[in-house]
Amino acid sequence: MTRTIAWFHPFAGIAGDMTLGALLDAGADLDFVVDTLNDLDVDGWSVSSELVHRSSLQATRAIVDAPEQHHHRRWPTIQEILNRAAIPDRVRSRSLAVFEALAIAEAKVHGVSPDEVHFHEVGALDAIVDIVGSCAALESLKVDEIGSGPVAVGVGTIKAAHGILPNPPPAVVNLLDAIPTIGIDSPLELTTPTGAAIIKGLATSVGAMPSMTIHSSGYGAGSRDVPGRANVTQVIIGTVTDVASNHGATVEAVVELTTNVDDVTGEQLGYAISKLMGTGALDAWVTPIVMKKGRPAHTLSVLASPEDAARFAREIMVLTGSLGVRTRHIDRFVADRRTVTVTFEGHEIDVKVSAIGLKAEFDQVAIAAEALGLPPQEVANRAESLAADI
DSSP states (O other), X not given: OEEEEEEEEOBTBOOHHHHHHHHHHTTOOHHHHHHHHHTSSOOSOEEEXXXXXETTXXXXXXXXXXXXXXXXXXXXXXXXXXXXXOOOXXXXXXXXXXXXXXXXXXXXXXXXXXXXXXXXXXHOHHHHHHHHHHHHHHHHTTOOEEEEOOEEEOOSEEEETTEEEESSOXXXXXXXXXXXXXXXXXXXXXXXXXXXXXXXXXXXXXXXXXXXXXXXXXXXXOSSOOTTSOOEXXXXXXXXXXXXXXXXXXXXXXXXXXXXXXXXXXXXXXXXXXXXXXXXXXXXXXXXXXXXXXXXEEEEEEEEOGGGHHHHHHHHHHHHOOSOOEXXXXXXXXXXXXXXXXXXXXXXXXXXXXXXXXXXXXHHHHHHHHHHTOOHHHHHHHHHHHHHTO
């Protein structure tokens, strides 16, 4: 199966109109975007685009004209608008995900529930057009998966509807929780709440660009031409073919974390593996190596989901005393499976069943074998035989 990926590179920040402009620049159909927006029960807006230059780089500026004043729609109202609109399902679900992320972040700023807060970002018409328009542009490009690079943010203060706020503003900070960021010495609001919500709500991974075959790219222009840095958001569109899809397997994006240690005992490494696996690591192992000056050492490696990578990096450093952890984003093929529980001679044993074969849970096998006075392999074979008939 082939998947189409959109990878955003917000090296100068990201906003809703910059996202839409980047996708249009990459080939999204503006007419499709407008037709989708017309299916919403909202009036008083228009969308157009123009080619501009930002630091000599040609980019597309999405021009959203929505002169609505002081209309603070609440999150439940947005849900109602989207749920009753005759728009593609994926546009609806993606738009809801972005709005929900934005609602939760704004509600946290004000200390109320998302349903209670009256806030500008979700209710403003231009935000509705930016978010739904961007999701429609993704659908026009037939994008299946969204990723992002680290998100750039500025410094200082900004003027907002609530007065003078720190830069990045509180809602953006909430949205970028656990997402890698890059601080830039600029007084501009490089990343807006809408832009941050698009990354928070849609990106399944944030880090290096994934391995893919590139088919197009685009640059969405911000409203200002900033000296020394192209004020654009980049998007790269490409495809990945899942070799595993025809072999009863699923492709998962994971992060491999590694660190080299030469002053940790075998007992400590064994404890570290048990601790890491016990707190949710997908896998953990140790490899003997030789470091500089011929010193024997070990590499501790851990597989984790992208959202858990930062947590495990800290845990590795605490467990080993290492001052640094390397990370690498990779894909892994995982056999499609199910777990069934069988009863053998009064003992319950879990068995993993896949197209590749069957595998009884060894810890449970060992307990049963000890109690029954049988070899573990015989118990495992019997349990797997019982599972094969389920």
